[in-house]
Each structure stands twice: as structure tokens, then as C-alpha cells.
Amino acid sequence: MSTMIQNPNEIEAFTRRQRALARIHRNIAEKFQLNRRQFISGSLATMALAALGLSGCAPKTPAASTGDAAPAFTPGTYEATAQGRNGEIKVSVTFEADRIASIEADHMESRNIGDAAVRLLTDNYLDTQKLSVDTVTGATLTSMAFATAVAECAEAAGADMRAIMKGDASVNAAEPITDEADVVVIGSGGAALAAAVTAAEAGKSVVMLEKMVIYGGNTNAGEGTLNAPDPERQEPMGIEDSPDFYYTQTFEGGDSAGDPALVRILADNALDAVHWMEDHGLIYEKEVFTAIGGLWQRGHAVEVERKGEQGGSYYVSCLMDAAQATGNFTLYTDAKIEELIVEGGAVVGVRGTRPSSGEAVEVRGKSVVLATGGYSRNAELAMQYDKRVTESMPSSNVCSSTGDGLALAEAAGAGLRNMELVQIHPLGDPQNGGVATFVGNWLGVEDYVMVNDDAVRFVREDERRDTIADAILEQPNDEMWLLVDSTNIKDDRLEEIADLVAKGHSFKADTIEDLATQIGVDPSTLAETIEGYNACVAAGKDTQIAPGKELLGDAVSDPSFYASKRIPTIHYTMGGVCISPEAQVLTAAGEVIPGLFAAGEVTGGVQGANRLGGNSYTDLIVFGRIAGASAAAAA
Numbered sequence: 001m002s003t004m005i006q007n008p009n010e011i012e013a014f015t016r017r018q019r020a021l022a023r024i025h026r027n028i029a030e031k032f033q034l035n036r037r038q039f040i041s042g043s044l045a046t047m048a049l050a051a052l053g054l055s056g057c058a059p060k061t062p063a064a065s066t067g068d069a070a071p072a073f074t075p076g077t078y079e080a081t082a083q084g085r086n087g088e089i090k091v092s093v094t095f096e097a098d099r100i101a102s103i104e105a106d107h108m109e110s111r112n113i114g115d116a117a118v119r120l121l122t123d124n125y126l127d128t129q130k131l132s133v134d135t136v137t138g139a140t141l142t143s144m145a146f147a148t149a150v151a152e153c154a155e156a157a158g159a160d161m162r163a164i165m166k167g168d169a170s171v172n173a174a175e176p177i178t179d180e181a182d183v184v185v186i187g188s189g190g191a192a193l194a195a196a197v198t199a200a201e202a203g204k205s206v207v208m209l210e211k212m213v214i215y216g217g218n219t220n221a222g223e224g225t226l227n228a229p230d231p232e233r234q235e236p237m238g239i240e241d242s243p244d245f246y247y248t249q250t251f252e253g254g255d256s257a258g259d260p261a262l263v264r265i266l267a268d269n270a271l272d273a274v275h276w277m278e279d280h281g282l283i284y285e286k287e288v289f290t291a292i293g294g295l296w297q298r299g300h301a302v303e304v305e306r307k308g309e310q311g312g313s314y315y316v317s318c319l320m321d322a323a324q325a326t327g328n329f330t331l332y333t334d335a336k337i338e339e340l341i342v343e344g345g346a347v348v349g350v351r352g353t354r355p356s357s358g359e360a361v362e363v364r365g366k367s368v369v370l371a372t373g374g375y376s377r378n379a380e381l382a383m384q385y386d387k388r389v390t391e392s393m394p395s396s397n398v399c400s401s402t403g404d405g406l407a408l409a410e411a412a413g414a415g416l417r418n419m420e421l422v423q424i425h426p427l428g429d430p431q432n433g434g435v436a437t438f439v440g441n442w443l444g445v446e447d448y449v450m451v452n453d454d455a456v457r458f459v460r461e462d463e464r465r466d467t468i469a470d471a472i473l474e475q476p477n478d479e480m481w482l483l484v485d486s487t488n489i490k491d492d493r494l495e496e497i498a499d500l501v502a503k504g505h506s507f508k509a510d511t512i513e514d515l516a517t518q519i520g521v522d523p524s525t526l527a528e529t530i531e532g533y534n535a536c537v538a539a540g541k542d543t544q545i546a547p548g549k550e551l552l553g554d555a556v557s558d559p560s561f562y563a564s565k566r567i568p569t570i571h572y573t574m575g576g577v578c579i580s581p582e583a584q585v586l587t588a589a590g591e592v593i594p595g596l597f598a599a600g601e602v603t604g605g606v607q608g609a610n611r612l613g614g615n616s617y618t619d620l621i622v623f624g625r626i627a628g629a630s631a632a633a634a635a
Helices: 008-051 114-128 140-156 190-201 217-221 231-237 243-253 260-279 312-326 379-385 404-411 465-472 491-502 512-519 523-539 615-634
Strands: 076-083 088-096 099-106 177-186 206-209 329-332 336-343 346-353 360-370 422-428 449-451 480-484 507-509 561-573 584-586 592-598
Touching: 008 140, 076 140, 088 140, 099 114, 099 140, 114 140, 177 190, 177 329, 177 346, 177 615, 190 206, 190 217, 190 312, 190 360, 190 615, 206 312, 206 360, 217 312, 243 260, 260 615, 312 329, 312 615, 336 360, 336 404, 360 404, 360 615, 379 561, 404 592, 422 465, 449 523, 465 561, 491 507, 491 561, 507 512, 512 523, 512 561, 592 615
Parallel strands: 177 206, 177 360, 206 329, 346 592, 360 592
Antiparallel strands: 076 088, 088 099, 336 346, 346 360, 422 561, 449 480, 480 561, 507 561, 584 592
16 A cells, blocks of 8 residues: 655645544534433432322323424525635535535535535435535545535534544445447546547447546646647747657756657647647647746636636547547446456556445457556655655645556556656645646746845746756755736636635745745845845846746836745656557557557656656547557557
8 A cells, every 4th residue: 555645735635624523423422412311300309200100290201202203403594715726715515404405505616526515425425315425536635525515514503523523424335347349448537538539430349447536636726837839829928849849858957867759749749739729628828938947938728717726627628528529439447457467468458446335347349558647746756766856845636646547557467667766846736736836837937036035146047947947956944935016917817826825835025035035035035135136137148047047027026026936746657568650558668559649748758858848638538549549559
């Protein structure tokens, strides 16, 4: 059993949940003791009256007076609030005398993650009329908060909490899965869905198996930036780019440790990945930007419905809709694959269990696509391969990122490569390990200024991610402050910014000196640093540090000013299964394993020693499509 990396906000949420449950159970115990004392008192009174021949006048218990059971709830609508991942979850529960009639929730939880947990728990509570299930794996923070709020409403309605929170609330225990398809896909993130859509649109039957109850994997939690040379967007911005330049930056940016053939495929097919996603309903912003560690302005950001949403979840929504629209697609969640079925040297299916019930899973297929993601939440694996990683270092990934697919592939004879290469992202949030909760995450690196606790710059802000992360680990307290001003901040971000400041993810001030005081650095030193940086911007050359920043944007001079503490966080694993340019899984000797294909973070060789910011989603779509096409052709 691997140790799961726990982020500080997850530990805090668990503690809040335990405190709430302890309070509820104390109330249960107090009521139980009171009822017991009342029963004993009533019994003694009855005995005394009987001795006097007056027992006919003794008070009777409610159950004795009528044949009807006492009401389960005090009818009415009750409200409660609990802290979820992205903010408060407000719950309104309506009770009738004998049942939970309805549950409504108002929240800002993540698309396809938090909202899925709320929906699943709501259905469970209404169907079973019990509250014994309190978490949906994969959305723990949201589900614990939601479950706590509903339990508080039930307590306020006078429910028998001991009974309503006891026992197994599963409506229907997960049944065994026995199925077959042309193509079997393990995983449900971006690469898995791209493969499934490609195969299903080619007319092949597809079965997708996901170990979590929630589908979408780590793709749901990412920002969704996709790198691609794109003349239509770049030329109006005066940006020169090409697949060749993109190839060079990706290959050399990965210290030439990637497979040149795979990197070439990534670069040559990146723009087609953009167009393919657009054909499947995804909308990108009209202008490109430079993601942190992206090295060039070719990042395509997803146009989201609500500011602050994770763009990656839109890939999942669009591709799931496309897969289901084919009529050739079946999804099973709660289905953990533990073995690849190998017969005659070829992979012909999968076996596993349903975590919620332990029932068996077996699906036969002509081709199998492995797309189970990386191992950024597996403490043992991450620490084994990268000595910078500690058990207390947070991770930006969802809890399903435990590297299951690596063992599956190895058992079937697959080779692994680049396993020692773990990406530590420099912009981790100290609270949740994520890389998005700060003022300016939607801006390019040209707008960033990074200072340490001594209020001085220590690294160029447009450097590679690994270089910045390593530089942070050499600073006081292994942390830094990322500063931006209001020059490129639009009014539609103000509500999001206010929330980030209120929750302590960022700090806001009208002067640099006041900002310095708030974050605990020397005001005069920070003012001097910003003044020097602005002089470099005006001169068009960064001489404040060496090597200097090349992508210089605007001066940091427009109030309000913002600062966000950033720490290194485990973000991505570059190593994984060996694949061919056709996404065929290979042995260590380079031989093809018939019937087995792989794509996404479970593979190695695409990103080299360092993944450029914005290259993950390019990888997911480009090689997911190739894996799907190759699997369909072999089926």
C-alpha cells in the first residue's frame, strides 16, 4: 500500500470534519443519556404508582400510547454551511416527518470533481435515507464539507443521528463487470478520452474503465493550457514560431533526454490537436500566452464560463460528450484494473475489482490502451526516483495519480524509461499544493516578479520550471513571493481576486512598502528591487540578475499590487512506459507488445528531463489520438 501525499488543506478539511462529527456524536450521547434517565425515572414512577394501586394513572411512553412510530424529523427546511475546496458550500435540506425530501447545494466547487461529488452524495442520501456515506474518493474536500453540512441540517431537524449515520448506505452494491469490446481503455483523463473518441469515431466499440467514482482523472484539475505553434493567433501578436522551433525548445528544454521521434510527433501535430479539440466543442482564448516554464508565447488557454475554473475540466466534458455521442462507448467507474490479460504474447483484456464492493471486473478486448496517468501522489515512488521530494512536499495532482499503470505494464513485459525524472513545479500553493490559486495565474511570465524572503530577485522569471524550483529550494524557508501589479488585470477578475485575498492565497496593497509589510519582508529592500526591475523594463534589458529575464513585460507600477507565497510542489512525472511513435507499448529491448498501447503521463520519452509548461495537454491529445487510432487499426 503506497503512502498518499496529503496537502495541508486536505489535512485541515479532515480535521474540520472530525470536529464536526465529534460534536454531533457528543450531542447524540447526551440525548441518549437523557432519554435513558427519563426512561429509568418513568419506570420507577410506574412501579411506585403500581404499588399504590394507581398504575392506571401513570404517564405512558409515546410508543405505548399509539401504534404509530414517532416522527423521524421535525418537518421544515434547514440550512447549514461548510468550507469546501473552493469556498463555502451552502446546503438547504427539506425534511418531511418521515423522510429527507430534498437537498439543494450552492457552491463553487470544481467542474467534474466537486460538483460530481455533490450530485453523487445527494442521490445516495435521497435514495437510502441515510447519511452514512461521507466521502466520494477523488473529491474528498468537497464531499466531506457537503456531508458535514447535511448532517448538521439533519441534527437540527431532530433526526436520530445514531441511526441515520449508521450502516452501509449503498443503494445497490457495485455488481461484477463482464464485458468485451474492440478497444478497452484504462483511465478516463485527457489521453484516455482522446483515445476513446478516436477509436469510437472510427466505428470501434470502446469500453472505458476508471478506478475512481468520478471520471476525468488529473485532466480535470489542470489549467488546460495547450502549447502549439499557431500562425492564426501568433502572427497578429507579432510572434514568430514554427513546429521546428517548438521541437527544438521542447527537446533541448528536456535536456535532450526525450525520444527525438516522439518529440517530433508532438511538435508536428500540436496545431492539429488544437483544431481537433475545437472541432469537439472546446473554445480557446483568441490570444496565446507564455505559461510558466513554457519558454514561448504559444500557450492556448481555455475560455472558461466562470473565472477561476480549471480549464482542463472542459477537455473532459467535451470529449466525454463526443464519446457518448458515437453510440460505441461504455464507461464503467469504480473499476480498478489490477492485471492485463496476456495470451499468446498479446494483451487481450483486463481484470480487476470494484473498490466499493470487491466484485470482479473482466473485460476482453482486441486492443488495450493504457492511460492511467503519473505517480505524483505516490510518496514512495516519487521519493524513490527524486531525492528532492519529501513526504511533506505537497502535490498539485488529484489523488488518483498513484502510478498504477506502471506496475500493470511491467507485469506484461513493458520497459520503463526516464523514471528518475519528476517535475517539481515552482508555483505551488502552501495551502493546497495547486498551481492556480494566486493573483496572476492567468497572466504570462512576462508579468511576474519573483523575490525571496530577503525581498530580492534570485532567478529569471521566464526560466524553466525545474531551474526555478531548484532555485526556490536554495532560498530561505524554501519559498518565494510572486508579485504582479494591476496593469493587465481586467475588471472581470476582481471578484476572483477578492476571494484569493480573503483566503490568504494572495496579499493586496496600494504601495510596495505596504505589500512588503504584509508579507513580512523589508519594505525598503522590496521597493529598491521593484525600482531596479522597472528600470530594466524601461531599458529593455534585465541587468538586475544574471542571467537576465528575456521576456520583459510592463513595469510593476500600477496599483493595486499583489503578492502570493509560492513553494515547490510535485506536479508531473516525466518517466513511464516505453512507447513507439505509433503509441505501441515496448519492452525494454524495444520489441512491440501486441495489443497494448499507451498515452499520456503514464508514458516516458516525450518530455525528456523537464516538461515545458503547456506541453502536458499537447501530449494528452496528440498521443491519445495516436493511441486510439493505432488501437482501432489493430482491433
